[in-house]
Amino acid sequence: GAGVSQSPSNKVTEKGKDVELRCDPISGHTALYWYRQRLGQGLEFLIYFQGNSAPDKSGLPSDRFSAERTGESVSTLTIQRTQQEDSAVYLCASSPYYADEQYFGPGTRLTVT
Amino acid sequence: TQLLEQSPQFLSIQEGENLTVYCNSSSVFSSLQWYRQEPGEGPVLLVTVVTGGEVKKLKRLTFQFGDARKDSSLHITAAQPGDTGLYLCAGNPNNAGNMLTFGGGTRLMVKP
Structure with missing residues (x-):
């Protein structure tokens, strides 16, 4: 079945501009997470959605x-x-419910010049 | 200071060698997960350990969860170049919010 997809895969923008990153989770997954990963580092949690909460x-x-x-x-x-x-890779993940195993998309690499 | 500390941060070894990666915390976790991330891709779940003292094997990978559920280790036997990647541990502390906390990762390179 389809996994988590993200778009765009790469985004280069000028300092001061706004950007919008998109995530399509696995169908039926109620939980969705956004993380930021700076070059060579681990994942930094950004925001979490669970159903309609x-x-x-x-x-x-x-x-x-x-x-x-x-x-x-x-x-x-x-x-x-x-x-x-x-500037970082922004990763999206989804899971069936609260704090279960997370399934990640390939990420969007954002470069701010 | 990160809630989950991974060591070593970097590891470069020759094909065929054994290695152990550690994930430590002062907090208790109801479960811990290990992920592997390859360049240009998102992390992929390898295993979840849930019981203190638990040992799980996945081919040449052996995962342990500490008795006190504060630490975990990943041991790779006879490493291969295909094992190269970033290994991340993650968990939800007992009294935390609704999200996983990730360690800083161990970057492994296995040279042929």
């Missing part, structure tokens, strides 16, 4: 970052007024 935004690094999810489907992560330190 209020999202856990505790990992968002600043108010320039926001995310939305429509029901149990697509999610978009938006970064406003991008900064060079936002």
Whole structure:
């Protein structure tokens, strides 16, 4: 079956511009996660959606970052007024329910010039 | 300081050698997971350990969960170039929120 997909795979943007990253989770997975991975490092949690509950935004690094999810489907992560330190791979994962094994997409590599 | 500390951070070995990667914490985890990530891809789940003292084997990979459920190890026997990648441990501490916490990873390179 189809796995988690993310688009675009690569994004180069100028400092100060807004970017929108998309994640399509595995069908039927109620939980969706966004992570940031800087070069050569581990995963940094950003935000978590579980069904129709209020999202856990505790990992968002600043108010320039926001995310939305429509029901149990697509999610978009938006970064406003991008900064060079936002350059990283942004990974999306989904799981059947709370804190179960996570299935990751291939990530979006964001480069802010 | 990360909740899950992995060591070593980097490991470069020759094909056929054995190695052990460690994942340690001062917190208790209800379960721990190990993932492998290859360049340009997302992490892929290898195993979940849930019982203190548990040992799981996956071909040449052996995973252990500490008795106190605060640490885990991954041992690879006779490493092969295909084992090259970033190994990540992850878990949900007993009193944490709703998400997994990941360690910083161990980057393994196996040279032929």
